[in-house]
Amino acid sequence: MSWHRIRVVMRRHAYVLWRAPHRWFDIGFWPLMDIILWGSLGTYVARNSTSATSSTPYLIAGIMMFHILFQSQIAVGTGFLEETWSRNLLNVLTTPVTEFEYLAGTAAFGLFKVLFALATLSITAFGFFRFELSSIGWSILPIALILTIVGWSAGIANIGIVLRFGQGAEILIWGSNFILMAFSGVFNPVDALPGALQPIARILPSTHAFNALRAVLDGKPLPGNEIALGVIGAFVMLLAGFSFTAWMLHVFRRRGFVTRFS
Template sequence: MREQLRVLKHTAIGAFAEYRAFYTWQSWLVGWLLRLLMQASFYALVGRLLGSQQQVEYLVVGNAVYIVAMEACIVVLATVSERRAGTLPLMVAAPATHLTVYLGRGVHYLTSGLLTSSIALFTLPPLFGISLPMPQALLALPMIVLIGLAAYGYGAAVSCLVLHKPGRRWTAMNLSYLVLLAFAGVNVPVDFWPGPVQAVAQVLPLTHGLTAVRTLLDGGPAAEIAAQLALEAAVGAGWFVVAALGFAQVVRVGRARGTLELAA
């Protein structure tokens, strides 16, 4: 366990160093945060176009919370880039498992998503005439953390599908978060979709967590909020298990075929 934590620590340090090399605070604020705030505001303006303040609130909250799931899915790029760089053999030989490295590889994106989503949730509603119930609205912050973790596991699982085909990483990442945008209740309720799509939505991250946030902000019963959060945690745990099994399968196949050092 000590070796696992040590490797995870250094993996996270490397990830944040990479992020700092890519962004300055100025470029992050203007080029990333502002962009995502504008994205969420765009959907809110659609609600205004429909002439419904209820739709505006639904879209603002949904798209603000969605940001953390979207950024967590960028772990697809981080993990596949490690394989593309030819580091998988070193991970397999390391004192900790390759799973520890892969799961720690995108924590900078998760951290950015938690910050961006929290800022969006507490700054955009007042701009569109929406009053957040304070201080209970602050309870949405740990919910955003849970959603981010669940989406991170989902993104890690998706990355397993393209670890052997790095050229497809952008397609995999874009599809992973667009699926959440379309079907997890961000812009339209889950029950809008046909039954089979609703069933798929139940095992997607964000679906239950976003429902919990909406229920909290609407003053709904605590029991319903707790139930939705429990489902979100279960979904997230399930995706982490899938990711662990997927990473193990990549290594198993690589060893059997002698392709651990091959990136494509």
């Protein structure tokens, strides 16, 4: 493995981000819209509720933390798609860059995008709704770790699907986020989901991260069991994502699918 080549992958994507205004939407505009949407919804519900607990912090913290997963996922997914959109995949495949180095570079660059998006989210959440991200405290770190790894895993698995089924499958890069959002209990505990769907939600590591987040917002200590389950699950998901995409890459090379992208 070459750290230098990983850094060059990051530089390659930094150039793209610098010159692609629509990419700034992902880390600037959509986070802003999400805060406005979920913050306003929380404010409205709180205004019409008799409960002493406001739902606003739960909704805002939920969407903020979900953006960690979302940004990590699309950084990896669109990082790879950038090569297919510019038909540059064969150029990359004929350099010494390994699959791991390429994915590591996009994932590491994704961390920058996560930080930028979090900054946007924090500033707007405080500006519009007086919500402070720091209210979560250091508990944010293990929760963010789980969500980052789940995002990378989903992004890597999506690449495998695009390699196997072609560019038509790239809709999954965005679509998978909606699936993860619905099943991870971002805003609500899993038991609020329809009963038949709850087992799916419980096996997702992201669900444990959001359970932990709600516990912290309730004023309870960070639940160690949720974090442990989330971390273990996240690494299992990462390994599964890598294995799946390595398999799809083998199929891609065996069936000569590279000509689809060149």
